[in-house]
Amino acid sequence: MAEDIAERVNRLERRIAHLEDRAAIYQLLAAYGPAADSGSIPEAVGLWADDGVYDLHAQMMRGHADIADELGGQWHQGLIKQGSAHIVSMPYVTIDGDKAVATCHSRLYRRENDGGYRVLSCSANRWELERIGGRWRVRRRVSRRLDGSDESHKVLADGFAAEA
Amino acid sequence: MAEDIAERVNRLERRIAHLEDRAAIYQLLAAYGPAADSGSIPEAVGLWADDGVYDLHAQMMRGHADIADELGGQWHQGLIKQGSAHIVSMPYVTIDGDKAVATCHSRLYRRENDGGYRVLSCSANRWELERIGGRWRVRRRVSRRLDGSDESHKVLADGFAAEA
Amino acid sequence: MAEDIAERVNRLERRIAHLEDRAAIYQLLAAYGPAADSGSIPEAVGLWADDGVYDLHAQMMRGHADIADELGGQWHQGLIKQGSAHIVSMPYVTIDGDKAVATCHSRLYRRENDGGYRVLSCSANRWELERIGGRWRVRRRVSRRLDGSDESHKVLADGFAAEA
Numbered sequence: 001m002a003e004d005i006a007e008r009v010n011r012l013e014r015r016i017a018h019l020e021d022r023a024a025i026y027q028l029l030a031a032y033g034p035a036a037d038s039g040s041i042p043e044a045v046g047l048w049a050d051d052g053v054y055d056l057h058a059q060m061m062r063g064h065a066d067i068a069d070e071l072g073g074q075w076h077q078g079l080i081k082q083g084s085a086h087i088v089s090m091p092y093v094t095i096d097g098d099k100a101v102a103t104c105h106s107r108l109y110r111r112e113n114d115g116g117y118r119v120l121s122c123s124a125n126r127w128e129l130e131r132i133g134g135r136w137r138v139r140r141r142v143s144r145r146l147d148g149s150d151e152s153h154k155v156l157a158d159g160f161a162a163e164a
Numbered sequence: 165m166a167e168d169i170a171e172r173v174n175r176l177e178r179r180i181a182h183l184e185d186r187a188a189i190y191q192l193l194a195a196y197g198p199a200a201d202s203g204s205i206p207e208a209v210g211l212w213a214d215d216g217v218y219d220l221h222a223q224m225m226r227g228h229a230d231i232a233d234e235l236g237g238q239w240h241q242g243l244i245k246q247g248s249a250h251i252v253s254m255p256y257v258t259i260d261g262d263k264a265v266a267t268c269h270s271r272l273y274r275r276e277n278d279g280g281y282r283v284l285s286c287s288a289n290r291w292e293l294e295r296i297g298g299r300w301r302v303r304r305r306v307s308r309r310l311d312g313s314d315e316s317h318k319v320l321a322d323g324f325a326a327e328a
Numbered sequence: 329m330a331e332d333i334a335e336r337v338n339r340l341e342r343r344i345a346h347l348e349d350r351a352a353i354y355q356l357l358a359a360y361g362p363a364a365d366s367g368s369i370p371e372a373v374g375l376w377a378d379d380g381v382y383d384l385h386a387q388m389m390r391g392h393a394d395i396a397d398e399l400g401g402q403w404h405q406g407l408i409k410q411g412s413a414h415i416v417s418m419p420y421v422t423i424d425g426d427k428a429v430a431t432c433h434s435r436l437y438r439r440e441n442d443g444g445y446r447v448l449s450c451s452a453n454r455w456e457l458e459r460i461g462g463r464w465r466v467r468r469r470v471s472r473r474l475d476g477s478d479e480s481h482k483v484l485a486d487g488f489a490a491e492a
Contacts, residue, residue, distance in 0.1 A: 008173050009336050015180050016343050022187055023350055030420040031488070034431050037452070037474060038484035080481070083474040085433050085450035087417045089251045092194040103198050105249050107273070107281075109435070109450045111475055117435075117447035119281040122249035122273045124201070146201060146247040147275055153244070156202035160195070172337050179344050186351055253415045256358040267362050269413050271437070271445075283445035286413035286437045288365070310365060310411040311439055317408070320366035324359070 021095050024136045025102055025129060033086040041071045049132055053140040057123075083111030088125065092159050098131040099139075103159025106143060122146045124155035185259050188300045189266055189293060197250040205235045213296055217304040221287075247275030252289065256323050262295040263303075267323025270307060286310045288319035349423050352464045353430055353457060361414040369399045377460055381468040385451075411439030416453065420487050426459040427467075431487025434471060450474045452483035 028047055035044035045064045048054065054061040054070075061067045070076060091104035106125050109117040128140040144152040192211055199208035209228045212218065218225040218234075225231045234240060255268035270289050273281040292304040308316040356375055363372035373392045376382065382389040382398075389395045398404060419432035434453050437445040456468040472480040 005169055005173060005333060008177070009333060009340070012173070012176055012180060012340055013336070015184065016340060016347070019180070019183055019187060019347055020343065023347060026418060027420060030418045030432070033417065033433060034420055034452070034484040034487055037433075038481040040485045040488060043485075043488050081476045083450070083476045083480070085435070085474055087433050087435075089197065090190060090194045090254050090418050092191060092198055104194070105197060105201075105251050107249070107251075109447060109474075111450070111473075117450045119273060119283065119447065122247070122275070122281045124198070145275075146249055146273075148245045148247045152247070153202040156198040157204045157207075159198055160204060160207050169333060169337060172341070176337070176340055176344060179348065183344070183347055183351060253361065254354060254358045254418050256355060256362055268358070269361060269365075269415050271413070271415075283437060283447065286411070286439070286445045288362075309439075310413055310437075312409045312411045316411070317366040320362040321368045321371075323362055324368060324371050 018095065021100070021131075021136070022093055025093050025095070025100055026091070028129070028136050028138070029088050029091055029102060029104070029127065033088060036071065036076075036086045037080055037084050039071070039077070039080050041068050044071055048138040048141075049130060052138045054138075055140065055142045057143065057145060079108075079110060083117075085109040085117070091127070094159070100129040100131075100136070101159060102127040102129060103156060105146075124152045126155050126158060182259065185264070185295075185300070186257055189257050189259070189264055190255070192293070192300050192302070193252050193255055193266055193268065193291065197252060200235065200240075200250045201244055201248050203235070203241070203244050205232050208235055212302040212305075213294060216302050218302075219304065219306045221307065221309060243272075243274060247281075249273040249281070255291070258323070264293040264295075264300070265323060266291040266293060267320060269310075288316045290319050290322060346423065349428070349459075349464070350421055353421050353423070353428055354419070356457070356464050356466070357416050357419055357430060357432070357455065361416060364399065364404070364414045365408055365412050367399075367405070367408050369396050372399055376466040376469075377458060380466045382466075383468065383470045385471065385473060407436075407438060411445075413437040413445070419455070422487070428457040428464070429487060430455040430457060431484060433474075452480045454483050454486060 045067045051063050054067050087107050089105040091102035093102045104125050106123045108120045112118050123143045123145050126142045129136050130139045144155050146152050209231045215227050218231050251271050253269040255266035257266045268289050270287045272284045274284050276282050287307045287309050290306045293300050294303045308319050310316050373395045379391050382395050415435050417433040419430035421430045432453050434451045436448045440446050451471045451473050454470045457464050458467045472483050474480050
C-alpha cells in the first residue's frame with residue numbers, strides 16, 4: 001500500500017505542477033496591462049525573456065531595450081498621460097513541458113476629451129512562453145489588429161492547432 | 165499513520181480534481197472568442213455537446229448544425245471580415261459533480277471604417293456545462309443583451325442562486 | 329519512506345491551499361459585475377467585509393450600508409435600467425497568508441439609445457482582500473479613472489510593489 005500511495009503522490013505532484021503553471025501564466029498575462037498603463041517599464045519589460053520578441057502590428061521589437069524604447073517613447077507616454085487601458089482577455093493556454101502558448105484578445109482604450117473612452121484597437125494575440133530559471137517568461141508575443149486579415153485570423157486559429 | 169496519509173491523499177485528489185474542473189471551464193470559455201473570430205467553425209461548435217443549445221437573444225440554435233449555420237452565415241462572416249472581437253469576461257463558476265454553471269459578461273466589438281472599434285453589444289451570459297466523456301462541454305448557453313430587461317438581469321442573478 | 333511521503337503530502341497541501349486561494353479570489357472578483365449589473369445588492373455588498381471600504385473615484389463608502397445605498401441609488405439604478413456592464417479584467421494577485429491584493433482594470437459600459445454601448449470609464453483597481461472566517465472578502469477596494477493622473481498610475485504600479 002505504501003507504494004500505491006507513493007504513486008498517487010507522484011501523480012498529484014504532476015497534476016499540481018500543471019495547475020501552478022497555468023496560474024503562473026495567467027499571472028504573467030495579467031501583469032502586462034497594469035505595468036504598461038502605469039509606466040512601470042522595468043516590470044513590463046521584465047515579463048519578456050532577455051532576448052524576447054514583441055511583434056506588434058507593423059513593429060518588431062527584439063530584446064528588452066527595444067521594448068523599453070517603445071514604452072518610454074512618445075506614443076506610449078502620450079497614451080498613458082491621456083489615460084489608457086491595455087487589457088488582455090482570459091487566455092486559451094496550452095502547455096508542453098517548459099513551453100506554452102497563450103492565445104487571447106487584447107484591447108486598447110484611450111480616454112477622450114469628452115470624458116468617455118474610445119476603443120482604439122482590438123487585437124489577436126499569441127504569447128509564446130518559456131520557463132526560464134523556473135519562471136515563465138515571454139519568448140515572443142505576436143499581436144495583430146483584428147481588421148479582417150487572414151494573418152489576424154491565423155494568430156487566433158493557431159492557438160488551437162498547438163494542441164493537435 | 166499510513167491510513168491517515170491515505171485519507172489525506174484522498175482529500176488532495178478531490179481538491180485537485182475540483183481545481184482541474186475550474187481550470188478546464190475557464191479554458192472552455194476562453195476558446196469561444198478566438199474560435200468565433202477566426203472563423204474556426206468546427207472548433208467553436210465542438211465546445212457544445214452534440215445536442216447543445218445556443219440561445220442567443222431572439223435566436224435559438226439547437227445542435228451543432230444550427231450553430232455552424234450561424235457562424236458560417238452572412239452576418240457572422242461579414243463581422244469577421246470587417247474585424248470582430250467576441251470576448252467573455254472572467255466567469256463566476258459553480259460546479260456540482262458533472263454539471264456546472266458559468267456566469268459572465270460578453271462583448272462584441274467591430275472595427276469601424278474610421279479604424280476604431282465599436283462596442284456592438286454587452287450581454288449577460290449563462291453557460292450550463294456538463295462533463296461528457298471526461299470533457300466539459302456546453303449543454304446550453306443563454307446570452308441576453310444588457311438592455312435593462314428583467315430577463316437580462318435574471319441571467320446574471322441566477323448565477324448566484326445556483327449556489328444556494 | 330513513510331515520513332518522506334508525509335512531508336510530500338504536507339507540501340502538496342500547502343501548494344493546493346495556495347491555488348485554492350487564487351481560485352477563490354478570481355471567483356470573488358468575477359462575482360462583482362454580475363451582482364452589480366443585475367441589481368443583486370445583498371450579493372454585491374456581501375463581497376465586502378462588514379466594515380469594508382469602497383473608495384470609488386471621489387466617493388468614499390464605508391461598510392455595507394454605504395455600498396448598498398450607492399447600488400440602490402439613482403445613478404446606479406438608472407444605469408442598470410438603461411443596460412450596463414461592470415467588468416473587471418483578469419487580476420494580478422499577490423497572497424500573503426490571510427491577506428491578498430488583486431490589481432486589475434475595470435470598465436463600465438452603458439447602452440446608448442442608438443443600440444450600441446459606450447465605454448463610460450476605464451479604471452485602475454486595487455482590491456485589498458482578507459480571509460475572514462475562512463472566506464475571502466474585500467477589506468478595501470480602490471478604483472480610480474485612468475485619466476493620466478499619478479494617483480491612477482500608482483494604483484496599478486503598487487500591485488507589483490506588493491510582491492517586493
